[in-house]
Amino acid sequence: MRKGNVVELPPRFIVALIDADPACRDRIAEALLHNGYDVHAYAGGDGFIDGHDALAVGCILLDLKIGPDFLGHARRQGHDAPVVVMSDESNIPPVVRAIQSGAQAWIGKPVDCHQLLSVVKQACHLHRSYRQRFVPAKDAIEKYRRLTPRESDVFWLLTKGMSSKEIALQLGISVRTVETHRGHVYDKFGATSLKTLIDLTVPLAPVLT
Template sequence: MSSENTVYIVDDDAAVRDALGLLLSLNGYRTAFFADAEAFLQAWTPAMRGCMLLDIRMPGMDGLTLQKTLREMGSRLPVLVITGHGDVDSAREAFRSQAVDFLEKPLQEKQLVAAIEEAFQRQASDARASPAHAAWARRYASLTPREAEVMGLVVAGRHNREIARDLGISVRTVEVHKTRMMEKLEAASVADLVRQHLLYGE
């Protein structure tokens, strides 16, 4: 277990957060607590290391939406989904967004520790790529929503005129957005942009 790793617990139930904090501290883990998805999003940085324990049902943004949002932002933080209301559809959605495990409350200590260690190992196996992923995430986060739309269409193989038609804007406006997007992502060419997107964007 790396001393750099933290278990980020996102759960609206204070009693659950306290119980998990005690259990994990007794097992030697460093922890950080968040009462809702919005609080975690405000604190998230690409440099975070460890894993998330993420409750599904929370006021505001639910856990599965947070999981998807983080992936779209370029997060490589492994996620363990926890729930008191497990169902097949939720599990399928969580794993589709690459959750490491789907754990039902009440959590079993041995199962939880094994899942956390698996999450840490998954992150360690990706360690060499992490700096590049983090750099991509920072660059991608700098795009405006329109620039991100243009990027998605460019990597899908659309030409400027097609993008203009799809977005209802002029070809000249597409060219401006495309130029700014390429500069922000430090892509030397469309081929380089596609390569970066396939490697890091997922």
């Protein structure tokens, strides 16, 4: 993307690498850094939970020795990035349980660099696509659910471009009542104008209509 004479590059993906083995962490981190990723390395799950930004876009590389309960704990803390688990090829049952618990993919240890880069690339792009498609809709739905039934009626008629007087006639209420509901709708969506309200609620159309 170009802005003026400055070329703006898209933000780099952030890979959270969770592995208790420092030598393994260093090797994997070096490969990822060399190929354009930002790497945040952690020796354990607690360090990740305490220090990693849940808003970061990328993926999580997890050594399964960290523990079987980590995936659920991370999700409950708001970390929605795809998880790629790493484990010895002889240790299949924990891998199966991790996949059943929501892990995106698995790679064997010792890690093959080409496989690592392929899986990480796919996971990171999947996360970016998820954020672009579903997070705006999720945020809009959460705001929409704060509306009362009558505010919801007013909301949909507002987004169709109807005036307060037209809405009042259709709903059989006073213009003053419409204006009160309209104010509540704006407040709950954090909108400052009708255009802003419509822009904020575009993701709702395919979900709720």
